[in-house]
Amino acid sequence: xxxxxxxxxxxxxxxxxxxxxxxxxxxxxxxxxxxxxxxxxxxxxxxxxxxxxxxxxxxxxxxxxxxxxxxxxxxxxxxxxxxxxxxxxxxxxxxxxxxxxxxxxxxxxxxxxxxxxxxxxxxxxxxxxxxxxxxxxxxxxxxxxxxxxxxxxxxxxxxxxxxxxxxxxxxxxxxxxxxxxxxxxxxxxxxxxxxxxxxxxxxxxxxxxxxxxxxxxxxxxxxxxxxxxxxxxxxxxxxxxxxxxx
Amino acid sequence: xxxxxxxxxxxxxxxxxxxxxxxxxxxxxxxxxxxxxxxxxxxxxxxxxxxxxxxxxxxxxxxxxxxxxxxxxxxxxxxxxxxxxxxxxxxxxxxxxxxxxxxxxxxxxxxxxxxxxxxxxxxxxxxxxxxxxxxxxxxxxxxxxxxxxxxxxxxxxxxxxxxxxxxxxxxxxxxxxxxxxxxxxxxxxxxxxxxxxxxxxxxxxxxxxxxxxxxxxxxxxxxxxxxxxxxxxxxxxxxxxxxxxxxxx
Numbered sequence: 001x002x003x004x005x006x007x008x009x010x011x012x013x014x015x016x017x018x019x020x021x022x023x024x025x026x027x028x029x030x031x032x033x034x035x036x037x038x039x040x041x042x043x044x045x046x047x048x049x050x051x052x053x054x055x056x057x058x059x060x061x062x063x064x065x066x067x068x069x070x071x072x073x074x075x076x077x078x079x080x081x082x083x084x085x086x087x088x089x090x091x092x093x094x095x096x097x098x099x100x101x102x103x104x105x106x107x108x109x110x111x112x113x114x115x116x117x118x119x120x121x122x123x124x125x126x127x128x129x130x131x132x133x134x135x136x137x138x139x140x141x142x143x144x145x146x147x148x149x150x151x152x153x154x155x156x157x158x159x160x161x162x163x164x165x166x167x168x169x170x171x172x173x174x175x176x177x178x179x180x181x182x183x184x185x186x187x188x189x190x191x192x193x194x195x196x197x198x199x200x201x202x203x204x205x206x207x208x209x210x211x212x213x214x215x216x217x218x219x220x221x222x223x224x225x226x227x228x229x230x231x232x233x234x235x236x237x238x239x240x241x242x243x244x245x246x
Numbered sequence: 247x248x249x250x251x252x253x254x255x256x257x258x259x260x261x262x263x264x265x266x267x268x269x270x271x272x273x274x275x276x277x278x279x280x281x282x283x284x285x286x287x288x289x290x291x292x293x294x295x296x297x298x299x300x301x302x303x304x305x306x307x308x309x310x311x312x313x314x315x316x317x318x319x320x321x322x323x324x325x326x327x328x329x330x331x332x333x334x335x336x337x338x339x340x341x342x343x344x345x346x347x348x349x350x351x352x353x354x355x356x357x358x359x360x361x362x363x364x365x366x367x368x369x370x371x372x373x374x375x376x377x378x379x380x381x382x383x384x385x386x387x388x389x390x391x392x393x394x395x396x397x398x399x400x401x402x403x404x405x406x407x408x409x410x411x412x413x414x415x416x417x418x419x420x421x422x423x424x425x426x427x428x429x430x431x432x433x434x435x436x437x438x439x440x441x442x443x444x445x446x447x448x449x450x451x452x453x454x455x456x457x458x459x460x461x462x463x464x465x466x467x468x469x470x471x472x473x474x475x476x477x478x479x480x481x482x483x484x485x486x487x488x489x490x491x492x493x494x495x
Binding site: 049052053054070071072073074076077078080082084086087088089097098101102128130148154 | 393395396398399400401402403404405406409413414417418492493494495
């Protein structure tokens with residue numbers, strides 16, 4: 001489980017000190033999937049950088065399974081908008097990068113090979129990222145993150161650079177993969193629809209400095225033909241009014 | 247960088263060689279001056295004197311140039327990496343680099359010779375002095391142009407500093423460092439020629455100047471051709487290395 005208590009982050013910019021996050025509290029049960037939504041610049045990405053151990057200068061406490069965040073000892077998967085693949089490594093080398101860094105080997109077991117098949121990239125293993133489409137690159141990034149069986153999976157607007165049709169395919173694929181490997185996931189998005197389709201719970205952030213306005217249980221999670229359902233319209237209206245009030 | 251298929255590259259090289267030779271032959275045929283011998287005479291002369299009189303000079307020059315480039319890489323690449331990776335190092339050193347970069351270092355030759363003598367050390371130092379800056383600046387910029395996302399995704403995996411270096415910095419900058427080396431090579435050959443006209447009796451620079459003083463134009467041209475070919479050969483080696491190591495581009 002993930003416990004974030006009174007998390008505040010300040011950073012220095014040209015205009016002096018900026019407060020990015022203000023006393024954020026999150027308690028995530030094991031194997032839960034949160035989407036985080038908020039206006040741009042509200043500190044959503046900052047939250048992910050704290051959770052991933054990249055940003056270490058913060059107040060408050062962040063515990064993963066009862067221990068402070070440390071990417072050396074914990075397994076953290078991070079999926080970014082522009083995929084974060086290494087262009088000089090093949091798909092196979094990219095997918096096994098986490099294994100190489102954590103355990104010093106690049107061999108895949110049965111589960112690993114199955115994951116590649118499931119994501120439909122098992123016949124692309126010798127290609128370089130530049131030879132792949134955006135959707136394929138994102139599948140590779142997803143494979144790399146799940147390959148580690150992470151304690152915490154963090155996703156920073158991962159699908160926003162994809163075209164609408166590819167995005168829907170990948171969202172579906174991501175949910176299937178996640179349901180077979182249910183890991184703690186924090187998924188940052190700026191799209192209300194995406195937040196509703198992918199989040200078991202939806203956390204709404206205020207404009208900067210980011211606070212959590214509400215963590216809503218989401219009845220729309222992984223519902224087919226979401227746009228035609230009443231609960232979708234209710235939730236959508238609710239989230240939008242929260243976001244516009246700030 | 248545009249990657250030209252290697253077959254076209256070779257055809258291009260062959261084509262330019264033919265153009266240069268035909269042009270040279272035409273000029274020598276039209277002017278009929280001893281100072282412009284025909285290319286055929288020059289090549290025949292090279293074949294005759296290479297193993298007897300020229301080889302040792304080629305080896306000296308090759309050794310100096312490779313030594314100079316090696317030392318420049320050994321100094322320039324780590325320094326450039328440090329400047330690229332650590333903002334504090336960069337702030338400390340980059341004014342120094344920018345200030346000394348435009349100084350015409352060939353003009354420093356008298357000082358270098360006074361300080362380090364007429365021997366091999368001054369020749370090496372001259373090449374390094376001129377080439378190292380290009381390599382420092384390129385390595386630094388190569389590291390700085392690596393997107394932050396790439397570092398972040400590796401750090402979130404818990405990579406150590408060494409792993410960040412071997413998995414990201416080295417492969418990402420290798421191609422640019424090789425390009426800088428290739429560019430530096432041209433400069434290094436001209437400096438080599440210049441430094442070999444002083445205080446030595448070995449090297450292609452000496453060979454060419456000596457032939458000139460002996461009014462042996464066939465030897466002089468032979469020296470120029472062999473020196474050019476040496477440069478071309480080194481250039482090609484780095485080129486092949488680059489296309490082999492950077493096939494991911």
